[in-house]
Amino acid sequence: MYRRTFLATGAALALSRPALAAGTALRIGLITPPAHQWSKSAQGLADRLAAKSGGAVTLTVLPAGQLGSETQMLQQLQTGALDMAFLTIGEFANRDADFGALLAPCLVKDIPGARALLAKPTAGELLDKTRALGLVGLGFGLAGMRQTLLRKPAATVADLAGRKIRALPLPQEMDFWTRIGATPTPLPLPALYDALSNGQIDGMQIDFEGTWNSRYFELAQEMLASNHMIFPMVAVASARRWKVLPDDTRTLLTAEVQSALSEILNAYDGLDAAYRGQIEATGFPVHTVGADFFGPAIEGWYETWRVKTPILTKLEADAGRA
Numbered sequence: 019m020y021r022r023t024f025l026a027t028g029a030a031l032a033l034s035r036p037a038l039a040a041g042t043a044l045r046i047g048l049i050t051p052p053a054h055q056w057s058k059s060a061q062g063l064a065d066r067l068a069a070k071s072g073g074a075v076t077l078t079v080l081p082a083g084q085l086g087s088e089t090q091m092l093q094q095l096q097t098g099a100l101d102m103a104f105l106t107i108g109e110f111a112n113r114d115a116d117f118g119a120l121l122a123p124c125l126v127k128d129i130p131g132a133r134a135l136l137a138k139p140t141a142g143e144l145l146d147k148t149r150a151l152g153l154v155g156l157g158f159g160l161a162g163m164r165q166t167l168l169r170k171p172a173a174t175v176a177d178l179a180g181r182k183i184r185a186l187p188l189p190q191e192m193d194f195w196t197r198i199g200a201t202p203t204p205l206p207l208p209a210l211y212d213a214l215s216n217g218q219i220d221g222m223q224i225d226f227e228g229t230w231n232s233r234y235f236e237l238a239q240e241m242l243a244s245n246h247m248i249f250p251m252v253a254v255a256s257a258r259r260w261k262v263l264p265d266d267t268r269t270l271l272t273a274e275v276q277s278a279l280s281e282i283l284n285a286y287d288g289l290d291a292a293y294r295g296q297i298e299a300t301g302f303p304v305h306t307v308g309a310d311f312f313g314p315a316i317e318g319w320y321e322t323w324r325v326k327t328p329i330l331t332k333l334e335a336d337a338g339r340a
């Protein structure tokens with residue numbers, strides 16, 4: 019039985035705030051390390067929930083894959099063993115290929131373009147599809163634009179032929195690197211440092227943030243600032259847990275997750291530039307390349323995936339590409 023609590027020391031304040039169920043202890047899982055923006059914003063979310071509920075709602079942040087891989091976290095969300103997560107698009111795209119359409123190469127050119135795309139109704143349709151997976155989609159966030167970090171430099175796309183490039187294990191991303199002539203090598207975030215240092219991979223698709231924070235560039239010789247894909251994040255709650263939460267807790271959570279996501283969506287223009295600057299300041303070569311670097315592989319990719327996932331055409335229209 020829940021005890022209704024009011025936050026206020028004064029009656030006016032008490033009336034202006036929602037009544038919250040005491041003792042709602044929630045957990046959120048992430049694969050990103052504590053220094054990553056997603057983890058920092060999750061901690062900010064936890065702090066605000068505690069403050070705004072007067073301690074009635076607590077959120078324990080479990081970063082760095084403490085609860086296991088995203089596959090394991092998704093299972094925990096489905097059974098109700100986990101309340102919330104910030105997940106990459108990978109788990110979704112492997113269950114419903116429509117999600118992978120968000121990773122269309124060069125669909126938008128920068129973070130403002132990505133942010134605008136994720137605010138459009140087509141992205142909203144994808145968010146609603148999380149219901150079918152036993153989740154409540156609370157909104158999209160993103161990480162930095164995808165770049166290409168290489169152990170050996172590449173002057174043209176032909177130099178990538180046969181190179182083992184780390185990709186997310188989802189069909190659209192693997193297909194992109196295959197069309198380029200590289201050998202896509204699926205690896206999750208926690209495996210990257212070792213794989214790059216022991217030569218299991220020749221390069222990776224990654225962002226400036228991870229490259230700086232995890233010092234991947236120290237194991238490489240060149241970074242192509244290719245901005246060739248966006249990297250959406252999906253903030254989800256367990257549908258099983260969501261339906262037993264009191265209304266006022268759901269209202270508070272919905273609002274505060276939105277502000278965490280806004281913080282994330284707005285952070286990455288600056289973060290991409292700042293982390294790139296820090297990498298370059300070490301003397302490490304970062305070379306900007308455009309969509310033309312990848313050649314005809316991109317158009318071939320679109321021709322195939324428009325047929326496999328018709329939602330791609332709507333995303334192209336939203337992005338102003340079509």
Ligand code: BEZ
Pocket residue numbers: 049050106161206207223224225228249
């Ligand atoms: C990655 O796997 O590259 C990644 C995962 C989470 C946040 C950013 C990047």
